Amino acid sequence: MAQTTALGKVYLLGAGPGDPGLMTLKGKALLECADVVIYDALVSPAILAMINPEAEQINAGKRRGRHSKAQDETTALLIEKAQEHAIVVRLKGGDPFVFGRGGEEMGDLRRAGVPVEVIPGITAGIAAPAYAGIPVTHRGYSCSVTFVTGHEAAGKYCPQVDWGAIAQGSETIVIYMGLHNLPHITTALQTGGLSPDTPIALIRWGTRPEQAELIGTLATIVAQVEAAQFEAPAVAVVGRVVELQEVLGVGSGK
Ligand SMILES: C[S@@+](CC[C@H](N)C(=O)[O-])C[C@H]1O[C@@H](n2cnc3c(N)ncnc32)[C@H](O)[C@@H]1O
Structure with a gap:
């Protein structure tokens, strides 16, 4: 240049x-x-x-x-x-x-x-879960977090994400741009060893007045997304920290 x-x-x-x-x-x-x-x-x-x-x-x-x-x-x-x-x-x-x-x-x-x-700015992968009452790490629940793109394809951020390695290597997984690929991602994480009951939260328009959340498991979330017609932009949080939403979620951040 x-x-x-x-x-x-x-x-x-x-x-x-x-x-x-x-x-x-x-x-x-x-x-x-x-x-x-x-x-x-x-x-x-x-x-x-x-x-x-x-x-x-x-x-x-x-x-x-x-x-x-x-x-x-x-x-x-x-x-x-x-x-x-x-x-x-x-x-x-x-x-x-x-x-x-x-x-x-x-x-x-x-x-x-x-x-x-x-x-620098505050990234959605930390702030959106926080406003939903989900800390990405929490003593006794998770001591590691991975930020990963769900928008994998040639020419995109990452040609191929190793979901098996991520399933094994991190207790919390925060996925950006993953809604479109959610059927593939949830299947790959289960193939990689995560239980179908592993909690997952989707947070849409996090920290904005229109923030919306959908909570489920790796086995259920794809059907829930379809039923609710839940749309991007959203981050997904996978792992036991999602359970904390029940306690920490009421009015958090807002
Ligand atoms: C191209 S990435 C940009 C990420 C951005 N640089 C950041 O640090 O948050 C766009 C993706 O970020 C996530 N995202 C950005 N803002 C968001 C928000 N307010 N709530 C939920 N997800 C958001 C969504 O996964 C969206 O598809």
């Missing part, structure tokens, strides 16, 4: 999972003085409301099957905007470096000679 003369700097900013109160102080201050903000589809309206009203706002949102801007196009846009403006914010849901392609964008910008800084 050709080197460029950048006037400004790009900030890869984590928006958190949706509740505006979970935006970092550093992130909020940047949004308030940004010249340009290029944001993803999952960033909540309450966070977008923090953006400097004078700033140029561009939706680079990507949802399953709806790529409003391809990755290369987004990177080219960031480079272009950094040549024209001082503060360019690339606003991503959750944390930019957790299934957010933040590392790829940062690498491209560095190679192009554009100054870039990452500002």
Whole structure:
């Protein structure tokens, strides 16, 4: 990639999972003085409301099957905007470096000679379960947690996830982007040694006012999703920590 003369700097900013109160102080201050903000589809309206009203706002949102801007196009846009403006914010849901392609964008910008800084955000895989009353680790229940993509395919985050190794190696499993593949994932985890009775929770739009939860087991959850017409975006939590929802779930986080 050709080197460029950048006037400004790009900030890869984590928006958190949706509740505006979970935006970092550093992130909020940047949004308030940004010249340009290029944001993803999952960033909540309450966070977008923090953006400097004078700033140029561009939706680079990507949802399953709806790529409003391809990755290369987004990177080219960031480079272009950094040549024209001082503060360019690339606003991503959750944390930019957790299934957010933040590392790829940062690498491209560095190679192009554009100054870039990452500002972490709270990832959905911790915050959504927390608001549902599910700690991802808990003494006596789970001392390990794995964050994994359920969106496995050639060209995606991971060509093939080793669900058997994950079933054996981690007491809590938090799955991002897994709703579409849930029949495959729940079968693979059971083939990998987990009991059909293993609890699983799905949390949709976690930390937002419209948060919804579905609790079941590896054996039942696929039918429950169909019956409830439960839709993405959601994280799935697998493991005994889900049992804590009964005690910790009432009004937690909200
Ligand atoms: C491309 S990944 C981005 C993850 C993000 N970088 C993060 O750290 O949370 C998108 C997936 O994150 C999960 N996700 C993001 N926001 C969510 C929310 N508020 N509630 C539940 N799941 C969410 C869903 O699994 C969704 O399909």
